[in-house]
Amino acid sequence: xxxxxxxxxxxxxxxxxxxxxxxxxxxxxxxxxxxxxxxxxxxxxxxxxxxxxxxxxxxxxxxxxxxxxxxxxxxxxxxxxxxxxxxxxxxxxxxxxxxxxxxxxxxxxxxxxxxxxxxxxxxxxxxxxxxxxxxxxxxxxxxxxxxxxxxxxxxxxxxxxxxxxxxxxxxxxxxxxxxxxxxxxxxxxxxxxxxxxxxxxxxxxxxxxxxxxxxxxxxxxxxxxxxxxxxxxxxxxxxxxxxxxxxxxxxxxxxxxxxxxxxxxxxxxxxxxxxxxxxxxxxxxxxxxxxxxxxxxxxxxxxxxxxxxxxxxxxxxxxxxxxx
Numbered sequence: 001x002x003x004x005x006x007x008x009x010x011x012x013x014x015x016x017x018x019x020x021x022x023x024x025x026x027x028x029x030x031x032x033x034x035x036x037x038x039x040x041x042x043x044x045x046x047x048x049x050x051x052x053x054x055x056x057x058x059x060x061x062x063x064x065x066x067x068x069x070x071x072x073x074x075x076x077x078x079x080x081x082x083x084x085x086x087x088x089x090x091x092x093x094x095x096x097x098x099x100x101x102x103x104x105x106x107x108x109x110x111x112x113x114x115x116x117x118x119x120x121x122x123x124x125x126x127x128x129x130x131x132x133x134x135x136x137x138x139x140x141x142x143x144x145x146x147x148x149x150x151x152x153x154x155x156x157x158x159x160x161x162x163x164x165x166x167x168x169x170x171x172x173x174x175x176x177x178x179x180x181x182x183x184x185x186x187x188x189x190x191x192x193x194x195x196x197x198x199x200x201x202x203x204x205x206x207x208x209x210x211x212x213x214x215x216x217x218x219x220x221x222x223x224x225x226x227x228x229x230x231x232x233x234x235x236x237x238x239x240x241x242x243x244x245x246x247x248x249x250x251x252x253x254x255x256x257x258x259x260x261x262x263x264x265x266x267x268x269x270x271x272x273x274x275x276x277x278x279x280x281x282x283x284x285x286x287x288x289x290x291x292x293x294x295x296x297x298x299x300x301x302x303x304x305x306x307x308x309x310x311x312x313x314x315x316x317x318x319x320x321x322x323x324x
Contacts (some may be wrong), residue, residue, distance in 0.1 A: 002178070002281075008073045009284045015180060016288060018045065019324045020295050025302065034306035041299065051324030055303040059296055060112075067114045070285065079282055082173035082182050083221035086189075088122075089166035092138060093145075095122040096158060098124035100149045131178040137172065139203075150178050155216060160214050167193055167216035181283040184271045185290065190218045192264040196250060198230040198237050208229075220245065258318045265294055272323065291323035298322070 012262050024044070031037035038053050047058035067084075070077060077084075094110040113121035117135075125133040131143050147160040148154060151304035167190045174186020188281035194215050201211045211227040221244065229240035238250040252263035268290055 004280055005282050005285065006280055008282075009279055011073050012284045012288045016291075016324060018324065020044070021031070021324045022322050024318060025298055025322065028299065028302045030287075031306065033305060037303055037306050041129050046299075055300070055307070059300055059303075062292070062296050064113045064208050064297075066289060070289060080094070080182070080286060081116055082177055082288065083171055083174060083286065084116045084188050085166060085169050086112055087112050087248065088138070089169070091115055091119045091161060092122050092126075092142060093159065095126045095157070096142065096146050096149065096162070097117065098123065099126040099146070106158070110305060120178050131169055135167065136170040153305045160210075163193075163197075163208060163308060164214060164216050171216065171218055179286060181272055181275060181286045181290075184284070185268065187218065187220055188267055188271065190216050191220050191246060192249075192267070194218065194223060195219055195237065195241070195246070195253070195260075196228065198226050199234055199253065202230040202233040247270075256317075262320040265297070267320045269294060269323055276323075287323070294323065 028037050030038055031040055032115060034055075038055065038058065039144065040054060041047065041058060046062055048061040051057040051061060052213045067077075068078070080219060086279045091181050098105065125131055126142060126146055129143075129146075130141040134142055141161055141164075145158045145165075148161060170186050174183045174189075177183050177186065181311075197214050198211065201214060204246045208227055208231060211230050212224070215223040215227060217223050221301070226237070226240055229236040232239070234253060235249040238253045241247060241250040249260065252260040257267055272283075272287035272290050301318050302315055305318075
C-alpha cells in the first residue's frame with residue numbers, strides 16, 4: 001500500500017505561502033540597484049542573518065533551507081533521490097578537478113549541499129582512486145573522467161563524461177520513482193539537456209562521434225537523429241524537434257537562447273502545477289522543491305542582471321512562469 005502524505009502535504013501548503021510569485025519578481029526587477037534588491041529579499045526572509053548580504057551567500061542559504069524544510073517533514077528523502085542527483089554530480093565534478101589540479105581551495109567553496117552523498121566521500125574516492133566507494137552509476141564514469149583528465153588534460157571531455165553519466169542516473173532514477181512528478185522531472189531534465197548539448201555541439205562544430213557520446217539516451221528523443229541534426233546547427237536541431245513531442249521547443253530555439261531557457265523552465269512548472277490540488281501523494285513535496293529551485297534560479301538571474309547593469313526588459317525576458 002502506498003504511503004499517505006496528507007500530513008506532509010498540509011505542511012507544504014503552509015510553506016507555499018512564502019514562495020515568490022510573479023508580482024514579487026516584478027518588485028525585485030523594479031529595484032533601482034543590486035543592493036536594494038538584496039534588501040528586498042532579506043525582508044522576505046531570504047538568506048541567513050549571520051552571513052554577509054551577498055547574492056552567493058544568500059542563494060546558497062536558500063538552497064540549504066529548501067532541503068532543511070523537507071527534512072523536517074520526513075527523515076526519509078530517498079523517494080526524492082532523483083531531485084538530488086544533480087548536486088551529487090556537481091560535487092563529483094568539483095572533486096575530480098580539485099584532485100587533478102591539487103589547488104589549495106577550501107572544498108566548502110566548491111561543493112554544494114542537497115546531494116545524497118557526503119562531498120568528502122567523493123573527494124576521498126577520487127584522490128585515492130577508490131571508486132568502489134561510489135555508487136555503481138558513478139564509479140565507472142568517475143574513473144573514466146579522471147583518467148581522461150590525467151592523460152589529456154581535456155576538461156571539456158571530462159565534463160562531457162560526467163554530464164552524460166549524471167543524465168543517465170537521473171533518467172534511471174526517474175524510471176524507478178514512485179510518483180509521476182518525479183518521472184516527468186527526470187524525462188524533462190534529460191530531454192532539455194540533450195537539446196542544449198546538441199545545439200552547443202552544433203555551434204562549436206563538434207564531430208558526429210563526439211555528439212553521439214555526449215547525448216544521454218532516452219526514449220523520448222532519437223539521439224542518433226538528433227546528433228545528425230546537430231551537424232546542421234541550430235536550424236537542424238529545430239527541424240528535428242518539429243517532428244517530436246517537443247515541437248514547441250523548436251520555435252523557442254529559433255527565437256533566442258533566452259526564449260528556449262524560458263521554455264525549459266515553463267515545461268517543468270506546467271508539469272508540477274497540478275500538484276497544488278493534490279492532497280495525498282508525494283507529488284506536492286516534489287513540486288515544492290522544484291518550485292523553490294525555479295524561484296532561486298529566477299532570483300539569481302535578477303541579481304546577476306542588476307550587478308551587470310542589464311536593462312530590466314532583458315532580464316524579464318529570461319524569467320518564466322512561477323508556481324504560485
